[in-house]
Amino acid sequence: MMLVALATLSLLGADTLRVGTGETYTRIADAVRAAIPGQVVVVGAGRWREPTVTIDRPLTLLGRPGAILDGEGQRSLLIVTADDVTVAGLTFQHTGTSQVDERAAIRVRDAAGCRVHGNTIVDAQFAIYLETTRGCEVRDNVVRGPAARQMSAGNGIHAWKSERTVVTGNRVTGHRDGIYFEFVTGGRVARNTSEQSARYGMHFMFSNDCAYEGNTFQDNGNGVAVMYSQRVTMRGNTFARSQGSAAYGLLLKDINDSEITDNHFLANSVGLYLEDAGRNIVQGNTFRENGWALRSLASAQDNRYERNTFELNAFDVTTNSRQAVSTFRGNYWDRYRGYDLDRNGVGDVPHLPVRLFSLVVEQSPASALLLRSILVDLMDLAERAFPALTASDIRDDAPLLVRPSPSPRAP
């Protein structure tokens, strides 16, 4: 906002080149070519149709309300190749799709310190495409994709081989992957909303030392995938309503030494899925109304689960091995039926979160049809009465009797 305000102030100065009907420049490209570094190009209201604009010098491209750059379904719209370029307040639309070049509304290539702020991007193959950038910031943009044709649609906010990328406060709907990070280091993704993506709300690969916080990912085809990365911090995000046979709230594959804290997993087919992920800390999260709240394969070892809340899930924990290869301690389970004689808030008998029935469903998915059957209730009862029937060694030795964090509202 500060930047936009500053830019608006400089509108009054002589550093401004105006584009508009009846102004000095009637094409954006002409104004950009005429600009000297540091100047502001202000684009007036109207639908601007012109060949792909390339910004090759540091300047600010500022859209007045109603300034629309239209690709007529034919071309990429804006390419930034210089450092310290700001693009703000513009509307970009209709790039069309191409199988040959990955068309983007805004593409930043080999540049540092770019800022893409408060733009609206509609019906683009790729909305914002960062390619080998350093220290770029993508903030408060609204991105509406061409909706759900996975093969032809591109990603909303796409960052490739970039450093210190900051993506905050954006709203992305209807792309293939809402936010895509590949080979990004030191990135930060915060307070974004990504929904109705054909594939992933966020797709995150080979990106070490990144953090994402306070984002909402909902109604995405397969949820959020975080893969092949070290030291990732995931805090305070909401993963909601990823439903389908391969749909996860959050999928972790080959993620090590990372932290998953205070997130909400709501009404997903699988809330959190771990494969080959080790030494991660999962704490203070709420798993609510999921089919499978937590699914951890035997290859995911030495993870720690603490102070999480498991409630109203069909299955709390499932795994494909009998052995406990991770530790659970001090979580709240709504299925816990133990007691607390010494009244210290911690149950006196351990909780076994893997249900016998979940093992049956594991072997024969069709038997999920018997969910909520009285027969299954009897199975749960038998499991409690005869400990020999337990499905796995996974146990929480110190289950909490009250939930550690307040219950989130239903999604």
Place this chain on the structure above:
Amino acid sequence: MRDASVAEPAAVHAQQATEPPRLPTPTRAIGRILRYVLADVMRNRWILGYALFFLVATDLLVRLGGTGPRALASLLNLVLALVPLVTVVFGTIYWHGAREFTELLLTQPVERSTLFHGLFAGLVVPLVGAFALGVSIPLIAHRALGADTMGTLGLLLLVGALLTAIFGALAVLIGGLVDDRLKGLGIALGAWLTCTVAFDGVLLWLAVSFRDYPIEGPLLALSFANPVDLARILMLLRLDLATMMGVTGAVFTRMLGSATGMAIALAAMAMWTLVPGWLALRTFRRRDF
């Protein structure tokens, strides 16, 4: 009640004095019989206890489990187990208890099918009423009904009403076929146990034994043979969509998730009322009292 039914023929005789004898229209006759039976059933402590039970159980669930669609999920297990049990047991006892009254009414110019429908309605209407009121009143009192909960409650009430009709029809069939009261009760309990537990045991066994085959379709088809499973699956698709979508290929949601699938399942439940009901009516017609 017996006094009332004795008074009735006097009125009929008075009419006969002035005009030729005429039978009351079936609907009016059913209504009249229903009125007598209702007056009798309402005085019955069973119905009151049944309504109170749902009242207290729902109230507790809302207090402890909070509001929202999932509060109704815990209620579902109660409905699936209790509605069939109470209906089939109470229905069998009721049909035997109504024996004398039935014989008395058969001496009157009343069609047998009319009498049957009146008696059947007298069994099902108070049970459905008690169940519906018992479940709805606490939810309304706690203001627990949002837009999404409303739909789920509607389906739950519909499913409960259908289960009452189905097991009422089964009870009437059992009552008509078996004269011995204890034996009838035994068969009723057996039918309940089969539908709620044993049948699911067979399904589970099939699902596990044939897990290497695409068993989903046959399993779903087979579950149509059990009204309790039908009721449960109808509710599952509403309450556990996330889970059911997660099952390989989302076969179940694809088959039943659509409006058509739901209509088919409801139609199957309606058939479950009609077929035993029709059989019971046939028995009732041919029976030599």
